[in-house]
Amino acid sequence: MRKTARYSTLAAAGLLALSSLTACANDVANTASSKGDGKGTKVKIMVGGLDKVIYLPAMLAQRLGYFDAEGLDVELLSEPAGVQAETALVSGQVQGAVGFYDHTLDLQTKDKAVESVVQFSHAPGEVEIVSSKAEGDIKSLKDFKGKKLGITSLGSSTDFLTKYLAVKNGVKVSDFTPVAVGAGPTFIAALQQGAIDGGMTTDPTVATILDKKAGKVLLDMRTPEGSQEALGGPYPSSSLYMQTDWVNSHKDTVQKLATAFVKTLKWMSTHSSTQIADKMPADYSQGNKLLYAAAIESTLPMFTKDGVMPKDGPETVEKVLKAFNPNIKNAKVDLSKTFTTEFVEKAAG
Numbered sequence: 001m002r003k004t005a006r007y008s009t010l011a012a013a014g015l016l017a018l019s020s021l022t023a024c025a026n027d028v029a030n031t032a033s034s035k036g037d038g039k040g041t042k043v044k045i046m047v048g049g050l051d052k053v054i055y056l057p058a059m060l061a062q063r064l065g066y067f068d069a070e071g072l073d074v075e076l077l078s079e080p081a082g083v084q085a086e087t088a089l090v091s092g093q094v095q096g097a098v099g100f101y102d103h104t105l106d107l108q109t110k111d112k113a114v115e116s117v118v119q120f121s122h123a124p125g126e127v128e129i130v131s132s133k134a135e136g137d138i139k140s141l142k143d144f145k146g147k148k149l150g151i152t153s154l155g156s157s158t159d160f161l162t163k164y165l166a167v168k169n170g171v172k173v174s175d176f177t178p179v180a181v182g183a184g185p186t187f188i189a190a191l192q193q194g195a196i197d198g199g200m201t202t203d204p205t206v207a208t209i210l211d212k213k214a215g216k217v218l219l220d221m222r223t224p225e226g227s228q229e230a231l232g233g234p235y236p237s238s239s240l241y242m243q244t245d246w247v248n249s250h251k252d253t254v255q256k257l258a259t260a261f262v263k264t265l266k267w268m269s270t271h272s273s274t275q276i277a278d279k280m281p282a283d284y285s286q287g288n289k290l291l292y293a294a295a296i297e298s299t300l301p302m303f304t305k306d307g308v309m310p311k312d313g314p315e316t317v318e319k320v321l322k323a324f325n326p327n328i329k330n331a332k333v334d335l336s337k338t339f340t341t342e343f344v345e346k347a348a349g
Contacts, residue, residue: 134197
């Protein structure tokens with residue numbers, strides 16, 4: 001192995017270790033502060049990063065007291081990447097997962113019946129960042145060739161989207177190197193130290209990078225317009241998804257969860273980013289509440305107001321995954337089984 005390749009591997013391994021340690025520390029803190037009142041029906045939900053703005057409705061519902069109001073004792077757990085939340089769900093460790101809707105399609109091809117029951121968003125909420133050191137070499141997505149691009153983890157939604165954007169812009173998946181660097185401090189460190197040339201991440205990481213002048217935005221998918229331009233349509237991303245068998249056998253509990261989340265989305269649509277930031281745990285702002293509120297402000301356009309799956313959204317996701325994912329490209333996916341609007345429609349009514 002060449003020295004540079006070996007050092008790159010070691011650097012990546014070090015970052016992964018750091019990411020895991022940070023995640024564990026975050027999990028302890030988040031779990032301790034995200035338990036319900038101990039009354040009502042117990043439900044465990046794994047979130048692919050509790051402090052990520054794209055998954056904000058999970059903690060906000062807890063902080064607003066909407067779970068308690070529905071007679072639920074919800075325990076929110078945190079993993080640094082959505083694919084790990086998916087694993088926790090299918091292994092039966094938790095009853096629900098808050099992560100990207102695209103996992104429901106991927107899992108169907110693996111004979112796992114999972115469905116989105118509340119759709120938080122109609123855009124990815126993701127941003128492609130280029131490091132200040134590499135911005136001269138990466139002017140567009142066509143310049144991904146030969147570059148090291150940060151993602152949260154292999155098999156994650158950032159991995160899926162990065163591969164799609166590369167292929168769409170004439171770059172083969174084998175022409176660039178995806179590097180798993182997590183989010184938050186580990187992503188920023190990788191960017192600053194040159195372990196990655198750019199990468200895909202979300203707020204509040206994006207806001208911090210721009211504030212530190214460590215990188216600039218190459219592609220912004222935090223709005224429906226950004227999603228349309230980059231992906232050709234609405235892209236339902238963050239959602240509450242659950243195993244279909246569990247949904248069908250616990251409809252009353254699922255309805256209560258849906259009602260709490262729909263109330264949360266409506267509350268978000270009628271309050272400012274500062275008011276939302278005020279409701280969140282103090283440590284989420286990392287000592288800079290103005291920056292945290294700005295991060296929420298930038299991401300708010302991605303959220304739905306009613307939890308309903310956006311029209312043509314599943315088709316956009318399928319198109320994206322088929323572009324590079326052989327499991328889905330060669331399989332017939334029944335999109336009608338990857339989501340349900342039964343519970344959110346009843347909640348709205």
